[in-house]
Amino acid sequence: MKRNISRKEYCKQLTMLTLGTLWTHSAFVLKYNVIIGLQTYSFRDKSLDDAITDMQKLGIKHIELWEGHVQPMEFQWKRGLSAEQLKENREGIAAWRASLNINEVSEIKKKLKTAGIKVLAYNSTFKDNIKDEELDLEFQIAKALGTDTINSSATVNVMSRVDKLAKKYRIKVGMHNHSHVDQPNQFATPDSFSRGMAGRSKFIGINLDIGHFTASNFDPVAYLQENHHKVYSIHIKDRIRNQGEKVPFGEGDTPIVEVLRLIKERQWNIPAFIEYEYPGGDSFTEVKKCLDYCWSALKK
Numbered sequence: 001m002k003r004n005i006s007r008k009e010y011c012k013q014l015t016m017l018t019l020g021t022l023w024t025h026s027a028f029v030l031k032y033n034v035i036i037g038l039q040t041y042s043f044r045d046k047s048l049d050d051a052i053t054d055m056q057k058l059g060i061k062h063i064e065l066w067e068g069h070v071q072p073m074e075f076q077w078k079r080g081l082s083a084e085q086l087k088e089n090r091e092g093i094a095a096w097r098a099s100l101n102i103n104e105v106s107e108i109k110k111k112l113k114t115a116g117i118k119v120l121a122y123n124s125t126f127k128d129n130i131k132d133e134e135l136d137l138e139f140q141i142a143k144a145l146g147t148d149t150i151n152s153s154a155t156v157n158v159m160s161r162v163d164k165l166a167k168k169y170r171i172k173v174g175m176h177n178h179s180h181v182d183q184p185n186q187f188a189t190p191d192s193f194s195r196g197m198a199g200r201s202k203f204i205g206i207n208l209d210i211g212h213f214t215a216s217n218f219d220p221v222a223y224l225q226e227n228h229h230k231v232y233s234i235h236i237k238d239r240i241r242n243q244g245e246k247v248p249f250g251e252g253d254t255p256i257v258e259v260l261r262l263i264k265e266r267q268w269n270i271p272a273f274i275e276y277e278y279p280g281g282d283s284f285t286e287v288k289k290c291l292d293y294c295w296s297a298l299k300k
Contacts, residue, residue: 188212
């Protein structure tokens with residue numbers, strides 16, 4: 001017969017189990033009160049089904065679901081595509097959106113739930129040329145996935161349109177930054193975040209990529225201390241300052257350890273999504289290294 005146990009007893013039992021990474025990572029979530037999740041773009045080389053299998057092996061319980069694991073993979077952005085290939089991809093995505101049955105997205109939610117994985121955020125790209133009906137559909141997809149948050153590589157100019165739908169669907173939108181500090185319409189600087197939120201509703205906030213922020217020569221620790229109330233989640237990657245390369249965790253200038261400990265100490269409700277992007281080998285192996293690095297930082 002199943003019996004209810006207290007949180008204290010549950011944590012005690014977990015620390016006694018030796019069932020490998022799965023149980024270890026679950027125990028850390030409870031002990032440290034910090035969610036270390038995954039941006040599933042980290043498994044961009046895998047289908048959603050294969051990514052789910054790997055996430056179960058790694059004990060990943062919380063994710064930001066990459067749009068490429070919802071949309072057809074053949075139309076996803078890849079480095080090195082020609083202008084013609086990019087145009088074909090945009091047309092392919094537009095055709096997919098136009099014919100999408102939203103029940104297909106609900107099935108993705110069920111599949112993830114069965115695997116013990118919760119979608120905390122949906123990742124979608126909002127650029128100036130996105131059509132109103134396409135933008136609306138992305139919010140419908142987020143709803144069907146059961147999440148109240150979209151993280152978006154958006155532009156400053158599109159945020160007025162985004163905010164209207166965020167209020168309509170009551171879904172938070174975290175503006176995701178890159179390091180394009182020379183492009184005012186891109187999110188890259190504290191000022192661009194401020195402009196994106198200016199005059200907007202409570203549903204517009206920040207998905208702070210601490211790696212890109214560091215590469216742009218800004219301090220993610222200081223920024224979080226001042227603006228944590230508007231940060232819905234963070235992306236964890238390691239980069240070198242002055243527009244430097246993406247590197248394995250611990251080899252760059254990004255204060256990953258300090259950021260995670262700050263979230264832990266202040267008990268902020270800010271999920272941290274690992275985004276594996278640096279040149280590496282097998283994605284499963286590299287994501288495991290990233291996870292181990294983050295959990296080790298919280299243990300100290």
